[in-house]
Amino acid sequence: MxxxxxxxxxxxxxxxxxxxxxxxxxxxxxxxxxxxxxxxxxxxxxxxxxxxxxxxxxxxxxxxxxxxxxxxxKKSVPRLKIAMLIVGTRGDVQPFLAIAKRLQEFGHRVRLATHANFKSFVRSAGVEFYPLGGDPRVLAGYMARNKGLIPSGPGEISTQRKQLRAIIESLLPACTEPDIETNAPFRAQAIIANPPAYGHAHVAEALGVPLHIFFTMPWT
Structure with missing residues (x-):
């Protein structure tokens, strides 16, 4: 050298x-x-x-x-169909909504898939919405009650298992199903997700598309 x-x-x-x-x-x-x-x-x-x-x-x-x-x-940036898989409370969703709007300004079609109770919040910002399973209030309650790796009680395991199942089963449709209002076809060419979406890596692998995972906050 x-x-x-x-x-x-x-x-x-x-x-x-x-x-x-x-x-x-x-x-x-x-x-x-x-x-x-x-x-x-x-x-x-x-x-x-x-x-x-x-x-x-x-x-x-x-x-x-x-x-x-x-x-x-004279090189054109390809216009992609991007699925954003975001699990959490409004504080988790809102930063990704800003990212979605910025990506739309570059000509990409962005679908923000998150919990059903954020539908109006996402659509009012002019971003395509798709519902994910799971209830953010239940998820936040679980995190508040269980600070460590071991759940505080047997019932907590069942509660969290149901939430995870609902989230994971909704991820593939969020990346492949038509728009629920316009019926416009959609198949993700790239995925952006926060870590609590859990099955993001498996969906990206199944579809053969790139995946970018990140939090919008410090995390240790």
Whole structure:
């Protein structure tokens, strides 16, 4: 491996490029696949391009690629059908609703699947809704009563088992069934989920689509 610290900056081909040319070069190396994944082809790129990507990984501030650069690259971002599988209370749902609206601004069709009592909340924001099983009040009550890994009583296990079953059985329909109001066909090409949706990984694997799992809050 070459130690880049021993290479004088004035000897690098990269220095002959302007900041805009560097940004454009990165964009030209990026190919967005139909499934939304991003492929970077370094093998067929110039030595300057390889040098740029290599150096950028180790030093200097992040390079912001503005919208004008993307327009110049003439690469279109695929418009995806995205299912968001969100389990929890309103505090869990609301941040994902903001994400859904932002994704819609980029031209994606987003379905936010969550508990039935949030139907009006989601639809009033202009986002497609699909009901998931489970009652957030029951789920929140269970979490409040059972702080550790061991349930506080035998009845708690039965309660939580019923909730999990209802949630898990509703996940695949949420990603494949038509809209419940317009009957417009829907099949998720990507899934976003918070961890309490439980079966998200299995549904993504069954459909062969990418999955992004995250909380919108610190979690330990």
């Amino acid at each position: 070459t130690d880049r610290r021993k290479v004088p900056r004035h000897d690098l081909k990269l220095d002959r490029l302007s900041e805009r040319e560097k940004k454009k070069l990165i964009v030209e190396l990026v190919k967005i696949q139909n499934d939304g994944t991003v492929e970077v082809d370094i093998a067929r790129s110039s030595p300057v391009a390889s040098e740029l990507l290599e150096l950028h990984s180790f030093e200097g501030p992040p390079i912001d690629i503005d919208e004008a650069i993307f327009s110049e690259s």
